[in-house]
Amino acid sequence: MVKQNNFEFRSDGPVVVIGAAGVDIVGRLEGELHEGSSNPARIRITYGGVARNVAENLARLGQAVFLLTAVGQDEYGQRLVESARAAGVDTEYVIFCEDCLTGMYMGILNPKAEILFALDSMEVTRNLTPAYVRKHAPLFKKASFVFIDMNLPSETIRTVFSLAKRYRVPVCADPTSMYLAPRLLPYLAQTFLITPNFSEACLLAQQPEKPPSPPQALLIAKALVSQGVSVVIITLAEQGLCYASSETNGHIPAIQTEILDPTGAGDALTAAVLFALLNEMPLDEAVRLGVSAATLTLRYPGAVVPDLTLEKLYDQLVI
Secondary structure (H helix, E strand, O other), X not given: OEEEOOEEEOOOOOEEEEOOOEEEEEEEEOOOOOOOOOOOEEEEEEEEOHHHHHHHHHHHOOOOEEEEOEEEOOHHHHHHHHHHHHOOOEOOOOEEEOOOOOEEEEEEEOOOOOEEEEEEEOHHXXXXXXXXXXXXXXXXXXXXXXXXXXXXXXXXXXXXXHXXXXXXXXXXXXXXXXXXXXXXXXXXXXXXXXXXXXXXXXXXXXXXXXXXXHHHHHHHHHHHHHOOOOEEEEEXXXXXXXXXXXXXXXXXXXXXXXXOOOOOHHHHHHHHHHHHHHOOOOHHHHHHHHHHHHHHHHOOOOOOOOOOOHHHHHHOOOO
């Protein structure tokens, strides 16, 4: 057993990842956006979804991981699951839904690779019911962590936290979006780690949003720790990130790099931090490895770097 910030967890257990998986369609504009007209862009299609991205990153780092998700009984769903399995993710318990389409995310980036707007269609996640999670409760008994995203139905989130409490397994959560983040509010005091962006962090801390800055983010992170979250990591895009726990806190600037696509960078950060903590690294070092993972992902035209390794993370490490 390893103890981190008042939580004990099994460092030799698998990570159980529960949430969304889907297809990412991301277009990067080559010039100014002209509404009402077709715009030249570079478009790529890959597999995504917060939970799926975290699971694949963990698997590529060598961590045992179970993915609990739902996809459509269609070509996209079949290929998505095959891809995850090939990366080392255990996909035995994935639901194939006959009357749903595989989830999709569509993002539009400006020429600087900054998100202008995004759309998602994740109705298939309604199949991730409380009964489905309870059916796989034995996975909780041997898990080191449970990770969830907020695409899960509210009732299912409640079930996850109930089972996690029963089996004494820490829960890590991604607020996912401003629309979905409120689903996490009732469970902050039961959550080991959260990785919001600045807007989501303000919402969770129930504080008015001010212009994002490292000092302001650090205050919000400490406020969330005071509400019971063990570890808070707030991402600030080009300003890096801030993190806090009851034992330490800090700001890490972003690594200056060319950005091809920001999709999945936050998920890579989360996975690398979890992997580092499972390997008994201090939080300060774990967060730096997370920044390395996010930076590598920013340079890749997809949601997960296919040749991700711990060695690559250390090569990119912020001192």
